Structure formats: structure tokens, C-alpha cells
Amino acid sequence: MLKRTKEDYVIETVIYLSLLFILFVTVYPFYYVLIISFNEGMDAARGGIYFFPRKLVFENYASFFSDSKWLNGLYISILSTVAGTFLGTFFTTMVAYGISYKDLVFRKFYMTVLIISMYFSGGIIPYYVLLREIHLLNTFWVYVVPGALSIFFVLIGVSFFSQISPSLRESAVIDGANEITVFLKIILPISTPFLATMILFIGVGHWNNWFDSAFFVRKKELRTLSYLTMEVINKSQLGANMSAADAGMRSSKITPLAIQSAAMMISILPVICVYPFLQKYFVKGLMIGSVKE
Amino acid sequence: MTTDFLFADNKKEIRLLHPVIQHRVTDGSEKIVLIKTLAKQKYLQAFVLAGMAYLFVFSYLPLIGITMAFKDYKISMGIQGIFSSDWVGFKYFLEFFNEYGFWKLVRNTVAISLLKLIFSFPIPILFAIMLNEISFMPVKKLVQTCSYLPHFISWVIISGMAFAFFSSSGVINSIALKFHFINEAIPFLTDANRFWSLAVVSDIWKDMGWWAIIFLAAIAGISQEMYEAAEIDGISRLKKIWYITLPSIKGTIIVILILALGKLFGGGLSGSNFEQSYLLGNSMTSEKSDIIQTYVFNVGLAQGRYAYATAVGLIQSVISLILTFGSNFFAKKISGEGLF
Numbered sequence: 001m002l003k004r005t006k007e008d009y010v011i012e013t014v015i016y017l018s019l020l021f022i023l024f025v026t027v028y029p030f031y032y033v034l035i036i037s038f039n040e041g042m043d044a045a046r047g048g049i050y051f052f053p054r055k056l057v058f059e060n061y062a063s064f065f066s067d068s069k070w071l072n073g074l075y076i077s078i079l080s081t082v083a084g085t086f087l088g089t090f091f092t093t094m095v096a097y098g099i100s101y102k103d104l105v106f107r108k109f110y111m112t113v114l115i116i117s118m119y120f121s122g123g124i125i126p127y128y129v130l131l132r133e134i135h136l137l138n139t140f141w142v143y144v145v146p147g148a149l150s151i152f153f154v155l156i157g158v159s160f161f162s163q164i165s166p167s168l169r170e171s172a173v174i175d176g177a178n179e180i181t182v183f184l185k186i187i188l189p190i191s192t193p194f195l196a197t198m199i200l201f202i203g204v205g206h207w208n209n210w211f212d213s214a215f216f217v218r219k220k221e222l223r224t225l226s227y228l229t230m231e232v233i234n235k236s237q238l239g240a241n242m243s244a245a246d247a248g249m250r251s252s253k254i255t256p257l258a259i260q261s262a263a264m265m266i267s268i269l270p271v272i273c274v275y276p277f278l279q280k281y282f283v284k285g286l287m288i289g290s291v292k293e
Numbered sequence: 294m295t296t297d298f299l300f301a302d303n304k305k306e307i308r309l310l311h312p313v314i315q316h317r318v319t320d321g322s323e324k325i326v327l328i329k330t331l332a333k334q335k336y337l338q339a340f341v342l343a344g345m346a347y348l349f350v351f352s353y354l355p356l357i358g359i360t361m362a363f364k365d366y367k368i369s370m371g372i373q374g375i376f377s378s379d380w381v382g383f384k385y386f387l388e389f390f391n392e393y394g395f396w397k398l399v400r401n402t403v404a405i406s407l408l409k410l411i412f413s414f415p416i417p418i419l420f421a422i423m424l425n426e427i428s429f430m431p432v433k434k435l436v437q438t439c440s441y442l443p444h445f446i447s448w449v450i451i452s453g454m455a456f457a458f459f460s461s462s463g464v465i466n467s468i469a470l471k472f473h474f475i476n477e478a479i480p481f482l483t484d485a486n487r488f489w490s491l492a493v494v495s496d497i498w499k500d501m502g503w504w505a506i507i508f509l510a511a512i513a514g515i516s517q518e519m520y521e522a523a524e525i526d527g528i529s530r531l532k533k534i535w536y537i538t539l540p541s542i543k544g545t546i547i548v549i550l551i552l553a554l555g556k557l558f559g560g561g562l563s564g565s566n567f568e569q570s571y572l573l574g575n576s577m578t579s580e581k582s583d584i585i586q587t588y589v590f591n592v593g594l595a596q597g598r599y600a601y602a603t604a605v606g607l608i609q610s611v612i613s614l615i616l617t618f619g620s621n622f623f624a625k626k627i628s629g630e631g632l633f
Contacts, residue, residue, distance in 0.1 A: 095341055129358055279441075
């Protein structure tokens with residue numbers, strides 16, 4: 001190691017300070033929502049809370065978990081995330097595995113169909129008409145069925161499965177296993193990096209979904225947590241300094257902003273818990289992609 | 294039948310891959326061989342056909358629905374209406390061009406993407422270089438891991454945070470007022486002239502760490518020998534960055550830049566312009582926050598002008614498609630490889 005020059009120290013100081021700034025700017029908004037969600041609503045409306053809750057209370061969360069509207073939203077979000085991720089991951093992997101087989105008859109045709117649908121879309125209105133005609137509008141299934149196949153991940157899967165040695169499959173077939181057994185017992189267990197990346201992206205996509213709820217669903221009992229959060233944010237945006245007098249609030253100490261913060265934290269929490277464990281897969285996966293470039 | 298054509302297309306592949314089949318193919322019993330091969334792959338074929346059926350319904354049927362952009366279609370007509378309604382040619386397209394807000398929509402759509410290209414594009418590169426320059430791994434890991442958390446957070450949450458920080462009673466205004474930097478609250482969220490900055494800043498905040506991953510990967514691919522040689526020659530840190538790191542990742546930078554150009558009309562590199570404008574924009578900022586994508590929603594789903602909204606959406610997708618393929622063509626020419 002060579003001696004550090006004065007320039008090195010200057011550069012490193014600048015870099016460390018910049019990274020510290022980036023770290024603060026990235027993390028602080030999350031932290032701020034956290035402390036507001038644990039502070040009494042009326043008190044938080046007075047402002048001046050930056051680092052710690054001034055009046056620590058749990059009633060914002062208590063009120064979230066005792067409101068049937070929010071509980072139902074949470075339930076719908078969990079259900080659609082679990083069902084959608086399971087179906088999406090399974091179906092996408094299946095199709096990708098099938099296409100990745102090099103001797104598959106009509107393989108080129110299938111690839112063409114896939115790539116065309118990636119670049120050409122009918123746009124939102126024909127899509128809406130379609131959902132209406134196949135009676136998916138206003139049902140729970142509109143969250144799950146239309147997203148069951150991710151074209152992007154089919155393509156990633158095809159290149160992933162192509163790297164798996166064909167002999168693995170062949171030897172199992174010779175031993176008398178059929179394709180379904182091979183797929184479930186041999187291919188899926190060794191596909192962790194691909195599956196993990198896909199589960200993360202498809203899962204987060206479902207969890208964050210407010211869009212389908214806003215445009216394809218009218219029934220109140222089908223709203224997702226993300227949609228309800230958006231609704232309450234828009235409401236508090238309209239009456240900027242709205243007080244607790246806002247109709248519908250049970251306790252006078254709970255403001256829309258307080259309950260909004262609690263809802264935001266509940267939406268953020270699963271994502272924060274999941275992504276650090278999966279990051280090694282998606283960072284690696286992306287790296288492979290760009291090294292190939 | 295189309296299958297004959299497909300079969301002919303696939304014959305070459307079968308021949309190349311199966312020496313045994315090749316022998317039989319020359320015997321002229323092609324159909325039998327095909328059926329046998331298909332029977333062997335029946336499960337795999339079933340997997341893929343299920344996917345194709347899905348694509349037919351959810352991707353190809355909406356493509357047929359585009360015809361309503363040229364027809365006098367009303368939603369009350371049902372699905373048959375798409376075929377039975379009268380042709381009106383380019384009526385809706387002309388209607389859009391003569392629309393009062395037409396230029397405003399085009400301006401906002403392009404300006405927001407372009408501003409993001411200018412301001413949010415260089416920052417991940419700078420961030421990746423900075424991360425690469427520090428040798429203390431725990432800090433590097435911590436900063437990087439935190440930096441792409443916002444990528445996984447929805448725009449709904451970000452609009453809530455924007456409200457908490459930028460509203461007239463939000464954190465930024467409160468602090469600035471307290472220390473007398475300003476005399477009255479700045480209306481970050483309700484002043485139309487500030488919307489573009491808000492869009493760019495929130496975009497940087499959300500996706501800086503995410504895009505840095507790609508550039509970090511490119512930097513990781515640079516041969517260490519170059520740096521070692523430079524060190525022996527006593528070349529300074531800044532010069533190493535300027536003469537080794539940057540030129541080595543030039544290819545990646547150009548590819549991503551050109552792809553971003555392709556997304557100019559489509560919704561920005563991260564495809565986030567719709568959600569941003571819809572969730573961060575409001576009636577007071579609509580002069581600067583309305584883009585073609587939000588317009589399609591408003592006239593289509595809210596006002597029920599389906600045929601007209603389809604036409605507007607079609608114009609946008611056609612321009613996007615031209616830009617995407619065009620930029621990819623140039624990416625291929627320059628770097629030897631595009632994304633498709």
C-alpha cells in the first residue's frame with residue numbers, strides 16, 4: 001500500500017461527508033414517519049418534532065387495528081400479495097422453463113409471441129374493456145390473474161435455465177421421472193437466485209398496488225391498504241392543517257396525519273423486512289446482466 | 294394453415310439438434326417425427342401453451358381493441374361494438390391535436406422526462422464512483438443497502454412523505470421559518486412552477502441507489518491492473534477516476550443514456566412519470582403536472598370517452614415505440630450491443 005497523500009485525505013473526507021448526507025436524506029424520511037406515527041396526533045400537528053416522539057402513544061396503531069376499513073384493506077393486501085406472488089412466480093417459472101428447453105418444437109414462434117407482447121400493448125383503455133368483458137372488474141381476481149405472467153421475468157428465467165446443465169434433466173428423465181417431477185423436484189430447488197429475485201419484485205409490486213384498486217375496483221371491501229393510504233394522504237393534502245375535528249375520527253387526539261403515518265409505516269414495514277435478505281440475489285443477478293454487456 | 298409454415302421454420306432446428314431425427318427427416322416422414330417429438334415434450338409444451346393462451350388474452354386481445362381508436366365506439370355497445378361500430382378514421386386524433394391542452398400535455402410529458410435525464414441521470418454515476426472509492430466495507434455496504442430501499446417503496450408512500458416534508462406546515466418549511474431563512478412558507482406542493490423540480494428531486498431520491506447498482510457492476514468489471522500501474526506512476530486519485538474509471542464505464546453510460554432517450558415519451562427511465570404526476574400533482578399544479586398518461590386516464594376512465602382516450606394512448610405508444618427502437622438501434626451501433 002502506498003502512502004496516503006494529502007489529496008487522498010481531502011477526497012475521502014468529501015466522499016464520506018457526501019455519503020453521510022445521502023444516508024441521512026434517504027433514511028430520515030422513514031424515521032420521521034416512524035416518530036410521527038408514535039406521537040399523539042394533536043400534539044404532532046403543532047410541529048417541532050424532529051428526532052423523538054414528544055408524547056409517545058400507541059393509539060394511532062390501536063386505532064388503525066380497530067378500524068374495520070383498515071383491517072379489511074390490510075387483509076386484502078396480504079391476500080392479494082400472497083396469492084398473486086405464488087401464482088405469478090409459479091406460472092412465470094413454468095413458462096420460462098418450458099421455453100428454455102432448446103429442443104422445444106415451435107420455440108422460435110413462442111419467443112416471438114413473447115417479445116411482441118413485451119413491446120406492443122393495447123394501452124389502458126382496451127385493457128380496461130377487456131377486464132370488463134371477462135368479468136374481472138370489481139372482483140378480487142383482478143389483483144391476481146392479470147399479473148400472473150411477467151414477460152420480463154420469463155426472459156430472465158429463460159437465460160437462467162439455459163445455464164443449468166441439460167444432463168441434470170436428462171438423467172432424471174432416463175430414471176423415469178416425468179417433466180413435472182423434474183420441474184418440481186430438481187429445477188425449482190436449484191433456482192433460488194431466480195426465484196428470490198422474482199418473489200421480491202412480484203411481491204413488492206402486489207403489496208404496493210394502489211392502481212388496480214383505484215381504477216378496476218369499485219367495491220369498498222376490495223380496497224387494498226396501499227389504496228386506502230393514498231386516499232387518506234389525498235384527504236389530508238386537501239385540508240392542509242386539518243384538525244382532529246375531521247369527521248369519522250373516534251378520538252379527538254387522533255388526526256388524519258397520525259393515522260396516515262401509522263398506515264404508511266405498516267405499508268413500509270414488510271418491504272424493509274424482506275429486501276435486505278433478498279438483495280444478494282438481485283444485486284448479483286443484475287451484475288451478471290451488466291457484465292455480459 | 295399457419296402451422297405448416299411454423300413447422301417448416303422449425304425443421305432446421307430439429308435437424309441441427311437431433312442427428313437421429315435428421316436421418317429420418319431426409320426419409321420424408323416429417324409429420325410423424327414432429328408428432329413423436331411433440332408427444333415426448335407434452336408437459337413442456339403444455340407449460341408453454343398455457344403461457345401463450347394467457348398472452349393471447351391479456352396482451353393480444355387488447356391489441357385488437359386498438360381499432361376502437363378509429364371507430365365510433367361507446368362502452369355501452371359491449372365487446373361486439375368494437376367490430377360493429379362505424380369507422381370514423383382519424384377523427385379522434387384530429388380532435389386531440391386541436392384540443393386546448395394539447396401543447397401543454399406534450400410539453401409536460403417531454404419536459405419532465407428530459408429534466409430527469411439531465412439531473413437524475415448523472416447522480417447515480419457519481420454515487421457509484423464515490424462508493425467505489427471508499428475501502429471501508431461496512432460503510433459501503435450500509436450506504437448502498439439503504440440507498441436502494443426507496444426503489445421498493447411505492448409512490449403512494451412517497452407522496453405521503455412529500456406532504457410531510459414539503460407542505461406549508463411540513464418539516465422543511467417549519468425549520469426554515471424557525472431559523473428565519475424565509476418569512477413565509479414556500480408552497481412547494483401547490484405552486485405549479487415548482488412541480489418539475491419536485492418531480493426531479495423525488496425521482497432522484499427514489500431511484501439513485503437503484504441505478505447505481507448497474508454502474509457499480511460496470512466499475513467492478515474494470516481490471517485492477519490499470520489502477521495498479523497508475524499507482525506506480527504516482528497518478529492522483531482524481532486523475533484515476535477521470536482517466537481510468539470514467540472511460541471504462543463509458544459503454545454502460547452510453548447504453549443507459551440512449552435507453553433513457555427512448556423513454557422520453559413513455560414515462561421516464563424508471564417509468565414512473567404517471568404515478569408521480571397522478572399522486573404528487575393536484576388541481577393547483579395541473580398546468581405543469583398533467584401529462585399524456587394522466588390525460589388518457591382522465592378522459593378515458595373518468596369521463597368515459599373510451600374511443601378518444603384510446604386514440605390519444607395510441608399516439609403516445611407509437612411515438613414511444615419509435616423512440617425505443619430508434620435508441621436501441623443507436624445503442625447497438627455505438628456499443629455493439631443493445632438490450633434486445
